[in-house]
Amino acid sequence: MQAVETLTEITREPRSHRQMIAIDKLSLVFETNDGPVHALSDIDLTIHEGDFVSFIGPSGCGKTTLLRVIADLEQPTGGQIQVGGTSPEDARLNRLYGYVFQAPALFPWRSIASNCALPMEISAQPKTHRNAQIDKYLGMVGLQDFKHKFPWQLSGGMQQRASIARALCLEPELLLMDEPFGALDEITRDHLNMELLKIWKATGKTVVFVTHSIPEAVLLSTHIVVMSPRPGRIVKVIKSPLPRDKTLALRDTQAFTALAAEIRQALATDHQID
Numbered sequence: 452m453q454a455v456e457t458l459t460e461i462t463r464e465p466r467s468h469r470q471m472i473a474i475d476k477l478s479l480v481f482e483t484n485d486g487p488v489h490a491l492s493d494i495d496l497t498i499h500e501g502d503f504v505s506f507i508g509p510s511g512c513g514k515t516t517l518l519r520v521i522a523d524l525e526q527p528t529g530g531q532i533q534v535g536g537t538s539p540e541d542a543r544l545n546r547l548y549g550y551v552f553q554a555p556a557l558f559p560w561r562s563i564a565s566n567c568a569l570p571m572e573i574s575a576q577p578k579t580h581r582n583a584q585i586d587k588y589l590g591m592v593g594l595q596d597f598k599h600k601f602p603w604q605l606s607g608g609m610q611q612r613a614s615i616a617r618a619l620c621l622e623p624e625l626l627l628m629d630e631p632f633g634a635l636d637e638i639t640r641d642h643l644n645m646e647l648l649k650i651w652k653a654t655g656k657t658v659v660f661v662t663h664s665i666p667e668a669v670l671l672s673t674h675i676v677v678m679s680p681r682p683g684r685i686v687k688v689i690k691s692p693l694p695r696d697k698t699l700a701l702r703d704t705q706a707f708t709a710l711a712a713e714i715r716q717a718l719a720t721d722h723q724i725d
């Protein structure tokens with residue numbers, strides 16, 4: 452009986468089900484010297500508060516472009532998008548989101564703590580608050596003993612953890628992550644996947660995550676958005692049947708394999724190799 456109650460607890464939906472991102476018929480065409488590039492076409496997508504959503508698809512299908520549109524770093528040429536109930540520009544100005552890039556992008560002349568402090572300095576937050584946030588989030592990513600080190604004194608995985616802590620220091624409701632673990636070895640990636648899930652659970656944030664890896668998408672996500680190139684569009688949105696509370700052992704289960712197969716099939720349906 453206890454086991455059933457525990458399972459219900461970990462698989463329940465988050466209490467709030469507010470729309471965090473609402474995208475309606477969105478398209479984006481880049482004008483280039485070689486002619487127009489249809490990067491995104493007819494994108495409809497709703498992401499709710501507390502979801503962990505992965506974008507997966509072949510190279511050039513528009514995953515990064517879609518993430519950058521959410522972040523107001525690219526402007527759509529058609530359709531509508533709301534982020535946190537406002538325009539992407541207002542969401543950016545209100546610091547609704549934190550953005551984690553594929554490469555850690557830390558300033559080499561600043562210590563890890565000082566790198567984390569930078570966005571809070573820019574938004575004029577008091578020093579005592581800055582220090583408290585740095586301790587909180589460097590602790591959360593397991594780097595409390597490295598706060599006075601410089602980026603070049605840390606491994607690639609540690610640098611990426613530092614960049615996640617930096618993004619979290621501003622307490623964004625939304626975390627946008629563009630292949631943050633793509634350059635790391637598999638063991639480090641496994642470890643950071645589990646760390647990220649812990650942070651997601653502890654903070655209740657909404658995460659939008661770009662990946663090329665089917666196992667990573669299955670392990671992390673509540674929803675997997677399968678995309679297809681030329682022009683970039685959504686082939687399928689798959690709601691994960693797996694519990695929100697996950698361990699690496701889940702990868703040996705039939706449910707995990709079945710979900711991975713469903714993603715692989717959706718990718719194959721619409722992807723022709725030229």
Ligand SMILES: Nc1ncnc2c1ncn2[C@@H]1O[C@H](COP(=O)(O)OP(=O)(O)OP(=O)(O)O)[C@@H](O)[C@H]1O
Pocket residue numbers: 481482483488489490508509510511512513514515516517683
């Ligand atoms: N600033 C730009 N100007 C012109 N074309 C662009 C620009 N940014 C992206 N593109 C094109 O838009 C398409 C989508 O690119 P995007 O980087 O979003 O794909 P992706 O799915 O993230 O690829 P990858 O997995 O390789 O990172 C590609 O054809 C790319 O060449």
